[in-house]
Amino acid sequence: MLVVGGSGFLGREVLRRAVAAGWDAAATYLTRPADLPSVTWYRADLRDPGRVAQVLDRARPAAVINAAGGHADWAVTADGAVQLALAVARAGCRLVHVSSDAVFSGAAVHYREDALPDPVSRYGAAKAAAETAVRVGVPGAAVVRTSLIVGHGRSAHERAVHALVAGTRTGVLFTDDVRCPVHVDDLASVLLEITESDGSGVFHAAGPDPMNRHELGVLIARRDGLDPARLPPGLRSDVDPPGGLDIRLVTDATRARVRTRLRGAREFLGADAP
Ligand SMILES: NC(=O)c1ccc[n+]([C@@H]2O[C@H](COP(=O)([O-])OP(=O)(O)OC[C@H]3O[C@@H](n4cnc5c(N)ncnc54)[C@H](OP(=O)(O)O)[C@@H]3O)[C@@H](O)[C@H]2O)c1
Structure with missing residues (x-):
């Protein structure tokens, strides 16, 4: 390969x-x-x-x-x-x-x-x-x-959350931009x-849990023991041009063809735990 x-x-x-x-x-x-x-x-x-x-x-x-x-x-x-x-x-x-x-x-x-x-x-x-x-x-x-x-702390999204909380990076996490991590x-x-x-x-x-980038950031911060209040929210619709806002991949046909179970972000980031 x-x-x-x-x-x-x-x-x-x-x-x-x-x-x-x-x-x-x-x-x-x-x-x-x-x-x-x-x-x-x-x-x-x-x-x-x-x-x-x-x-x-x-x-x-x-x-x-x-x-x-x-x-x-x-x-x-x-x-x-x-x-x-x-x-x-x-x-x-x-x-x-x-x-x-x-x-x-x-x-x-x-x-x-x-x-x-x-x-x-x-x-x-x-x-x-x-x-x-x-x-x-x-x-x-x-x-x-x-x-x-996302995964193992190595994704761009996880690294961005850590940098925003640490104050080593400026920017926002969109609240109007939905994906299926x-x-x-x-x-x-x-x-x-x-x-x-x-x-x-x-x-x-793609995973079964649609969520915006800010929600994803909050879950990552909680998993990693960081303060989610330090993650600044923002709007993708304020960016020019904004790009796609709410994009959800439907996976029914794929799930019928593969054995691997695609977990949702709430599950793999521990938000489903009681
Ligand atoms: N990350 C996401 O959230 C996300 C979401 C949807 C789709 N995707 C897709 O998933 C795939 C992998 O993403 P990723 O996050 O793993 O990307 P990544 O970490 O940025 O890795 C990119 C890889 O491409 C190589 N590369 C960059 N420019 C290249 C060039 N000109 N010629 C040949 N190789 C080049 C890099 O090599 P070096 O590191 O050695 O420079 C690296 O191996 C991409 O097709 C991306 O579009 C990613």
């Missing part, structure tokens, strides 16, 4: 699980490889199609998971994913592509796996373009849309399960 973006937050968890499951694992990084024994590392920039093809030639993977993040950078998130899909099509291996709920505007609030993207942000547009390229270029590929990824362990497990299957098309891997 080759995990593109293996040095990232999600990529590392996928690699840990893949190695534990007996996969011979290779991975790419951009700035620094992760400290994971028994993984073969390649430096690769998705903006360099020659290098992407070269890594596939060397690693000769049976399956590729694209967990790379390029935010709103079109050259990485859209064009890079297209180049990777083309290289995978030439190599004839399996492709599992990680996408985002940001492909949706929020106008419909609830989005099933067969909903068509209607992005309202640069990031969402780049992720939507990548999805199309992957599905058309590699018809057997799986596209896995997910939501806010997922635990990184559950997501990594779903990705591995889908990779090991022949499932194609679109999957939704």
